[in-house]
Amino acid sequence: AEVLPERxxxxxxxAAWQMARNGAWRSIVIDQTPAQWPEFFAQQVIAPLWEKGxxxxxxxxxxxxxxxxxFDEAAQQDGLVRVIDTLHSRFPGIKLILNRGFEIVPRxxxxxxxxxxxxxxxxxxxxxxxYVEVPAKDRDWLLQQLQTIRERDKLPVLAIDYVAPHDRDTxxxxxxxxxxxxxxxxxxxxxx
Numbered sequence: 010a011e012v013l014p015e016r017x018x019x020x021x022x023x024a025a026w027q028m029a030r031n032g033a034w035r036s037i038v039i040d041q042t043p044a045q046w047p048e049f050f051a052q053q054v055i056a057p058l059w060e061k062g063x064x065x066x067x068x069x070x071x072x073x074x075x076x077x078x079x080f081d082e083a084a085q086q087d088g089l090v091r092v093i094d095t096l097h098s099r100f101p102g103i104k105l106i107l108n109r110g111f112e113i114v115p116r117x118x119x120x121x122x123x124x125x126x127x128x129x130x131x132x133x134x135x136x137x138x139x140y141v142e143v144p145a146k147d148r149d150w151l152l153q154q155l156q157t158i159r160e161r162d163k164l165p166v167l168a169i170d171y172v173a174p175h176d177r178d179t180x181x182x183x184x185x186x187x188x189x190x191x192x193x194x195x196x197x198x199x200x201x
Contacts, residue, residue, distance in 0.1 A: 041088025
């Protein structure tokens, strides 16, 4: 849902498809509504990787459209579903993990393998460049989303948390807390 300007295909993106900027990551948020966007994404992003033998893809930050000053939530979600439908039909056997996009999961659950979310207990503040403890209210909301997807949609869920690489005790403890909830844990540093 975002692209770094350094990507080769960035120059081919129409300016009208660039709906916001994510300053923390220096990336551009892509408008999911243009009719040509799903095919562009399939052809420019996925096809070259597919040709190299990749079969599994992590679709990152599917709620980034919320960074825009103005957006139509339903239209953005419809666009995300069209992208996933396009990938599923164009690349038989493709494996997809969604990062967020919780609202569209019921519409695509038969086309995805898993849903991920970042920062259940520990996160990375890209603006301040530091590791942070996730506030309880944010954690509770995120945990509810993941539990709903696991129970309602019968999909595995993954929590990606961030801990400083030298802090092995916190890394292990965070992974254990996540696993005790029945959630797959991936605890890494800010660079993954």
